[in-house]
Amino acid sequence: MATTKTGAPLDRGTLDTLLRRRLFYTPSFEMYGGVSGLYDYGPPGCALQQSIVDTWRKHFVLEEDMLEVDCTMLTPHEVLKTSGHVDKFADWMCKDPKSGEIFRADHLVEEVLEARLKGDKEARGEKVAVEEEDADKKKRKKKVKDIQVVKLTDEVRKEYEETLAKIDNYDGAELGELIIKHKITNPATGGALEPPVAFNLMFQTSIGPSSNLPGYLRPETAQGQFLTFNKLLEFNNLRMPFASASIGKSFRNEISPRSGLLRVREFLMAEIEHFVDPAEKKHPRFVEVADSVSLKFLPRNVQEQGQTTIVEKTIGEAVREGMVDNETLGYFLARIQLFLKEIGIDQNKVRFRQHMPNEMAHYATDCWDAELLTSYGWIECVGCADRSAYDLTVHSKKTGQSLIVREALEVPKVWEQWDIVVDKKWLGPRFKKDAKKVEEAIEKVPQEEREKMAATLKEGGKITVKVDGLGEVELDKVTVEKNQHTQNVREYTPNVIEPSFGIGRIFYSLIEHIYWTRPGSELRDVLSFPPRIAPTKILIVPLSSNKDFAPLVTALSHKIRRAGVSNRVDNSSTSIGKRYSRNDELGTPFGITIDFQTVKDGTVTLRERDGMKQIRASQEQVIEVVKGILEDNGTWEEALEKYGEFQGQELDE
Ligand SMILES: Nc1ncnc2c1ncn2[C@@H]1O[C@H](COP(=O)(O)OP(=O)(O)OP(=O)(O)O)[C@@H](O)[C@H]1O
Numbered sequence: 001m002a003t004t005k006t007g008a009p010l011d012r013g014t015l016d017t018l019l020r021r022r023l024f025y026t027p028s029f030e031m032y033g034g035v036s037g038l039y040d041y042g043p044p045g046c047a048l049q050q051s052i053v054d055t056w057r058k059h060f061v062l063e064e065d066m067l068e069v070d071c072t073m074l075t076p077h078e079v080l081k082t083s084g085h086v087d088k089f090a091d092w093m094c095k096d097p098k099s100g101e102i103f104r105a106d107h108l109v110e111e112v113l114e115a116r117l118k119g120d121k122e123a124r125g126e127k128v129a130v131e132e133e134d135a136d137k138k139k140r141k142k143k144v145k146d147i148q149v150v151k152l153t154d155e156v157r158k159e160y161e162e163t164l165a166k167i168d169n170y171d172g173a174e175l176g177e178l179i180i181k182h183k184i185t186n187p188a189t190g191g192a193l194e195p196p197v198a199f200n201l202m203f204q205t206s207i208g209p210s211s212n213l214p215g216y217l218r219p220e221t222a223q224g225q226f227l228t229f230n231k232l233l234e235f236n237n238l239r240m241p242f243a244s245a246s247i248g249k250s251f252r253n254e255i256s257p258r259s260g261l262l263r264v265r266e267f268l269m270a271e272i273e274h275f276v277d278p279a280e281k282k283h284p285r286f287v288e289v290a291d292s293v294s295l296k297f298l299p300r301n302v303q304e305q306g307q308t309t310i311v312e313k314t315i316g317e318a319v320r321e322g323m324v325d326n327e328t329l330g331y332f333l334a335r336i337q338l339f340l341k342e343i344g345i346d347q348n349k350v351r352f353r354q355h356m357p358n359e360m361a362h363y364a365t366d367c368w369d370a371e372l373l374t375s376y377g378w379i380e381c382v383g384c385a386d387r388s389a390y391d392l393t394v395h396s397k398k399t400g401q402s403l404i405v406r407e408a409l410e411v412p413k414v415w416e417q418w419d420i421v422v423d424k425k426w427l428g429p430r431f432k433k434d435a436k437k438v439e440e441a442i443e444k445v446p447q448e449e450r451e452k453m454a455a456t457l458k459e460g461g462k463i464t465v466k467v468d469g470l471g472e473v474e475l476d477k478v479t480v481e482k483n484q485h486t487q488n489v490r491e492y493t494p495n496v497i498e499p500s501f502g503i504g505r506i507f508y509s510l511i512e513h514i515y516w517t518r519p520g521s522e523l524r525d526v527l528s529f530p531p532r533i534a535p536t537k538i539l540i541v542p543l544s545s546n547k548d549f550a551p552l553v554t555a556l557s558h559k560i561r562r563a564g565v566s567n568r569v570d571n572s573s574t575s576i577g578k579r580y581s582r583n584d585e586l587g588t589p590f591g592i593t594i595d596f597q598t599v600k601d602g603t604v605t606l607r608e609r610d611g612m613k614q615i616r617a618s619q620e621q622v623i624e625v626v627k628g629i630l631e632d633n634g635t636w637e638e639a640l641e642k643y644g645e646f647q648g649q650e651l652d653e
Helices: 012-021 043-062 077-083 105-123 135-143 154-165 172-181 222-227 229-235 286-290 300-304 315-320 327-343 390-399 424-443 447-458 503-514 549-562 576-586 596-601 619-630 636-643
Strands: 025-027 039-041 074-076 090-095 102-104 197-200 204-207 213-217 242-251 266-276 294-298 311-314 350-354 366-374 377-386 405-422 463-467 471-475 478-492 495-502 515-518 524-527 538-542 567-569 590-594 604-608 614-617
Touching: 012 025, 012 503, 012 524, 039 043, 043 242, 043 266, 043 327, 043 503, 074 077, 074 204, 077 213, 077 222, 077 390, 090 105, 090 172, 102 105, 105 154, 105 172, 222 229, 222 242, 222 266, 222 390, 222 495, 229 242, 266 327, 266 503, 286 315, 286 327, 294 315, 294 327, 300 350, 311 315, 315 327, 327 350, 327 366, 327 377, 327 495, 327 503, 350 377, 366 503, 377 503, 390 495, 405 424, 405 447, 424 463, 424 471, 447 463, 447 478, 495 503, 503 515, 524 576, 538 549, 538 576, 549 567, 549 590, 549 596, 549 619, 576 590, 604 619, 614 619, 614 636, 619 636
Parallel strands: 294 350, 538 567, 538 590
Antiparallel strands: 025 039, 074 213, 090 102, 090 197, 204 213, 242 266, 266 495, 294 311, 350 366, 366 377, 377 495, 405 478, 463 471, 515 524, 590 604, 604 614
C-alpha cells in the first residue's frame, strides 16, 4: 500500500484534488472536454519543474562539463526511418470489436492478472491492501466482470506471478498467446479481443506547404544529438569522451494515457548522450562513486526467475562482478541516484531494474531503469542504456557521411601482413560488373590462406578465390607479398551511454514522496519539498490588514527578491494560520510575518514549514538564514540555536 512520508496511507484522491486546486497542473483544453494525456502546468507547477530542470542542469551539464544542445522537435521521416522508429517505435494494442474499446495489450494482461491475484488473496482470507484508485479505474472496476474473488491453484498463482515479473519482455505474438491462454477479455464487458497489433507511437505531420516532406514530432531528443555529433566533436577540440545533453519536449501518441502525469502524450525530457571509446568504457570519475554509492538493484536473472527481490550493493561491486556492464554505465547509474536524492526523492522508494533481453533494443548491450515507487506501483522515471555504436553507424551509412573519431596513436602500430595486389587494369575488364564482388572476396581471404597463395605463385601455380555467385575464379595478374604496415591514426565509431529522464514522471513521484498530512484539529496537507526545489521559497504575511503593514510588506518583498529569493505575499483577510496552511499545500518552506513589533523595530518572525517553529530577527538576518539554507551554507537547526525559538502567538492554529 502506498504511504506518505509519515507512514500513513496515501490518499491519492485528496492529493490529486490538492494539486489541481493549487494549480500545480490541470487537464488541457478542459473547457472543450479535455484530451486525455495532455496537461497544462500552473504557476507552482512551472516553478517546480524549473527547479528540477535547474538542479538537473547543475548536476549533469555543469558538473560534468557536457555540451548542451537544443534541437528541433520536428523531425523528417528519413531520420526516424533510419533510426528504426518508423518501423519499430510501437506498442501492442488490442481491440474489442464489439465496443470499439482499445487496450494496450501488456497493460491489460498486467491489470487482469494482478486483479485475479488480488481476488485469490481475498478468497483465501488474506488481507488485501486497499489501493487508491484513480476515478477512471474505479468506474471501470464497478463494471469489471473479470475481477472476482476466486481461489487460484498454487500452480496458476505461480504462473501469474512469473508472467507479471516478466511483463515488459513479451512481444505481440506472446501477449496474444497470454490473452488466449488466460482467457483475458474486455474487463468491463467480457467481450472477446482481437489479437494484438503494433501501433506506432509517433505523431505524423508534413513539413512545408507542399506536404512532400513527411515528418514526425520527435519521440525523444536523442536523434538531434546524434546528428550534431561531428560538430560537437569539433567544438570539443576533437577530445573524447564527451557528452551532449538536451532538455526539451517529446511526443508519443500513447494508446491509453492514464495515471495522470505518468503517461502523457507530450512531456519534457532531459537526455544525455555520452560518447565513449568502445575499447575503453572506463570513467575517470568512477572512483568518486564506486564505494560511496549503494544502489538497490533488480537484476535480469532475478526477474527471469519470476522474482522481484532487491540486491543492494555499491556500484563498484556491481561493475566488478559484471552485473552492470561497464564503468561509464555504472557511473551514470550512481549519478542518477544522487540527482534523485538531491531533489528530495525518498531513497527507500528507488530501485534500478535491469531490462530483460527482449525488452532491450537489439543493439543495446545493457540497460537499467531507475524506477520510483508511487501509488501506481514502480514507475520507470529514468532509462539508462548502453546503445553501442548503433545510432551513429546507421545515420552514417544512410547519409554516406562518416561519424567517427580519428585518434593519433601515441605509439604507431607496426605489423607485417600478406597483401594480395591485383592489377586493376586486368580486374575491371575481366569481371566487369562483378569486379567489386571479386575485390570484396579477395579482401576476405585470411592471412594463412594468403601465405599459401604466395607459395603457390612462387612455384609457378595458379591461385583462385571463391566469389558469391561466380564460384572459384582464377586470379591472373596478381602478386601476394609480405609487407610491413604502420598505423599512426586509429579510427572508431563511439559507443553511446544514454541516461534519459522523464521530468514529468519525476515531478509527480517527488510530490507523492514528500506529501503528508499534519495531524491537528483539522488535517492539513503539506508538501515538504527541499527548500531549494520548492516552487516559492518565502511567504510574506502581514498580521492583519492594518495600513501600517502595507509599505513594509512591499519593501521586504523587494529586498528578498533583490537577494535572489522568490517570495509571494498573502495579504488576504483570512487568519494567519489559514494562510500558512494554504502555503504548506504549496510546499513553501518559509513564512515571514510582519506585525506591530516590525513597525517598531523592523524585526520579523520566520516560520519553518515542517516543524512550524519560529525565530525572531532583523529582516537582513532572516534573509541571510534563508539564503544560507538555499545555498547549503547553513541549516534551520543552526538558525534556531543562534536566534532561539520565538514563542509568539500560536499563529498556526
Ligand atoms: N508517455 C510518457 N509520459 C511521460 N513520461 C514518459 C512517457 N514515455 C516515456 N517517458 C519518460 O521518458 C523516459 C525515457 O523514455 P523511454 O523511451 O526509455 O521510456 P519507455 O521505456 O518507452 O517508457 P514506458 O515503457 O513506461 O512507456 C522514461 O524513463 C520516462 O520517464
